[in-house]
Amino acid sequence: MTTLLDELQRIQDDSLREAAKAATVEALDAVHVKFLGRKDGLLSKILAGLPSLPPDQKKELGRRANEAKRALESALEAKKSRLDEDLLAKSLAQSAEDLTLPGAPLLRGGLHPLTKVMEEITGVFLRLGFNAAEGPEVETDHNNFTALNHPPDHPARDSHDTFYLKNHKDESGAPLLLRTHTSPVQIRYMKSHKPPLYIVSPGRVFRHEAVDATHSFVFHQVEGLAVDSGVSLADLKGVLSLFAQQLFGGGVHVRFRPSYFPFVEPGLEVDISCTLCGGKGCRVCKNSGWVEMLGAGMVHPNVLRGAGLDPEKLSGYAFGIGVERVAMFKYGVDDMRLFYENDLRFLRQFA
């Protein structure tokens, strides 16, 4: 009995030692065959010989032999799983690639810088509760000029060199034209809506003039109009300050200077403090610390009257922001023509 138990103990010790020593799955399999092989396994043989033993020995040896079998099985399993992990880790390490190589191709386009700026400007006013309005690019002389207090034969029309259409006339027989500003939208909106009204109108406009670094026969404006009771220049300065701060940064200031646009009175030129030099003076602001940004003013009483509104009861402000001008200042573009060349090397810088 003692000999048999000793023998079992020795086999168990051998089996565990060999399992621990096995360095490959194959070696592990060999350990399994050597001790647990169905026919010749050393442990299997002991277990197979149990029935022929006397009952008192059978019980004790059977318990111990089964323990030894379970211990070996669990050791083999643990070892196998560790070898598997090692193997996987090794194969993963072998498949390492140069991860700095470019990723799969995925084309990404982008919006035009003028679209981005126009959306940004419009967004400021939409968030303030303005509604968006749009109008046609082919306009009548009445909406583009007369209703905006540019009577026929008024010299103010000289500053708007105009494209006219051939063979297309309005109801009064005047040739149709390409709008020279987005302001006709004011007229259309005032005639179709009742105050209070607050609108912002982005769009494309046309001037009959030669193209150079700072002029273009096509450019974009964002028009703003508010008509309500008790509207003053202070309200105008409020929204324009918010606009300037949103586009150019929190510390930007807005300055009003008197100017002349026939459809507003008082008419103003609006400057913003130069963000490039912080107002100290530089090349861009011509050492003044201020940059001319847009035209604005209080809606001219003639414009209100023309739209059937009473200037004694209502007042309003209007502004027209030049999108190209804002984009040039914001992005440091010094030639307006770049916006219309559609050179991908330029456009991709804004995507």
Add this chain to the structure above:
Amino acid sequence: MKVSVNWLKEFVDFDMTPEELAKRLRSLGFDTASITTVGAGVSGVVTAKVESREKHPNADKLSLCQVFDGTTRFRVVCGAPNVAAGQTVPLARVGAKLPGGVEIKPAKIRGEESQGMLCSTRELGLGEEHAGILVLPEGTPLGEDANKTLMLNDAVLDVEVMPNRPDMLSHWGVAREIAASLGKPLRLPDAGVPAAPAASLADIQEKTLCGSYVARAFDGVKAGPAPLPMRLRLERCGVRSINNLVDATNYVMMELGHPLHVFDAEKLKGGKVSVRMSKPGESLACLDGATRKTDGCLVIADAAGPVAAAGVMGGAASGVTDATTRVLLESAWFQPSHVRQSRRRLNVTTESAYRFERGTDPAMAALASKRAAHLILKTAGGKMTGEQELRGDIPAAAPVRANPARVEALLGFHMPPADIQNSLERLGFSVKTDGADFVFTPPPHRRDVRETADIAEEAGRLAGFDRVPAVVRAAAQTLESPSAERRLLTEGREALAGFGFQEALNYGLAARSAWEALVGGPAEDVVELDNPLSLSGDIMAPSLLPLLLSNVGTNRRRGAENVRLFESARTFRSSGGQVAERLCLSFVAEGADGDGHWKFKPRPLEFWDAKAWVKSLLKGWRLPGVKFSGEGLPSFLHPTQAQTVSAGGKPAGFFGRLHPRRAEVLDLSKDTFVAELDLTALAAVPPLAVKHAGLAQHPALLRDFSLVFPETVSWSAVALFVMGQSEWMEDIRLFDVFRGDALPAGHRSLAFRASFRHPERTLTDAEAAKIQEKILEGLTREFKASLRG
């Protein structure tokens, strides 16, 4: 308007640098485009006479001059070719300073001592002329400081004057504004003239067009060069000097802002002029050499016909010359809009018309006439033989009633009534109170001030708009959703950017020739410009594609590959005399689906890419019922690899491969794909409402089909038919198209997977088999399909 600072100082005292003056004007509403200094920092330069000139002994191009400044004689070496004995010239003596910090020192030039320098125009900072020394008029006193003689130490401001302020188109006008701003007195120029007998020199026949006509006759005048100071000032303001008579009128125009005209009275037929409308067929040989028809224009006429187009330009025949001895001086007020019409009819711009059409001060005609008469008598001698002042109709300047509280309400900052009154009084308005209101009477030169808003501007200008605070008020109104067009536009361009397209922006004008080349024939429905800047933009863009294709070409030539561009803008077509403006979203893609890659090789773009982009856009917009077809394709598209798009039965665009011939002509890749979607048409389609449909609880059964069809059977017909075969059909997906020798000629095999699903239970295999059977039978019956063997 070019303004000389020294000239301004004749009318108002101020102590500001030119830069400070420009800043002050800017704050009043007048920008300065440029500041040019004239002879800044000159000292020690005096007038001197060249008494003798000899050749320099050691240099061919130099001369030795003896010059005399009235007290001392100097020996000066001079290099100017025009120097000659007898001239009076500016002499920079030793110790003199010239612009740019140059100081004159005693020098030895080629062995000869030089005690100073004779100066050119440029050396004195007066202008660019440097070919020789500046020769002063005979009779210039010797030893006079050149600063005085040449009115140096001046600056010229180019002031931008808006059309509403013609009163600022003169030195006196600018001085008046500065005086108001500074609260300083304003001086008038000397307009003293001896009395002259009343005479019948003119008559006004068109009293509404000519509100005032002041005529003065002179005899015994001597035409010749105007005095140097007058010439210098005119030149500084950009006016060419002609002679003392013409210069006197121009001088008064630049000084008082009132245009005048001088006639050679000798050449006026009948000795008298009449202000009348031109008779049909009349014309005028103008001072600039051109002969113009004067139909519809107010003219000044003598017994023989027009001698001047009123307010615009004089006639050559009656103009003054160096031989003129008798003069008729005209100072008038012409109605602004008529002068503008005349000027446009005559197709000419003049300084005179520029002022008249903006509106001159009616009260100024008399003063300007006297001032010019004063200058003529002073510079050309002679005597005044008669004068006549005629009046037509001048619209009276209406008083403006304004409530100070309303003025304040517009300005948005506190301005007490007394301050408003004071500001307007400084600007020359007379102010009366009437109850709570003020009644302002504008001075005659401020016709632009007509109501409360104008008063607010004047008060604000003088107070400074810096006083306006920033207040944010809520926009109290009903909010509107973006328009359908705007929604399609915003979502569409974001989607295209995601597909790799870069947005482009073009000018919106196109060349008719390029469009006709693209569509292959005359274009009837384009919108033509009456006054195009060039033939490359003679029509409004009928499509965005011509310009986008040209953008693609430009980028390819600059080395870009696989270019993808899109644009969204209006397009224009003419129909029945109306212009149809439609917002379009268009794209062009060419080349491959990616640039060269180390692992994933690019493949050429195909029709299916274009179709996928268009389908994806429509899906994102949730527009149902948009149909594709091969009908009505533009000729610049590939005849079998392109489709038109329609929505609600109306055309809404197209997409597909560019016709290979067009690609070749435009030097583009053969794999160029385009699309143009009409957002205006698509905006009319109501988008599908978003509604949650629940998630399927029971599994779908999948059945694969592989059938051979005649080529004439379209996939969409098959798919539509299959989807209609059972209420439990859920989806159909094509996974293979095969053509080959194994199939009968003119046939192809389509392999697709159909899925069936019941909403409330799991379908049985038997049910699926029944549907499958029905589909097979139907396809065989309807489309002559057969199982692929």
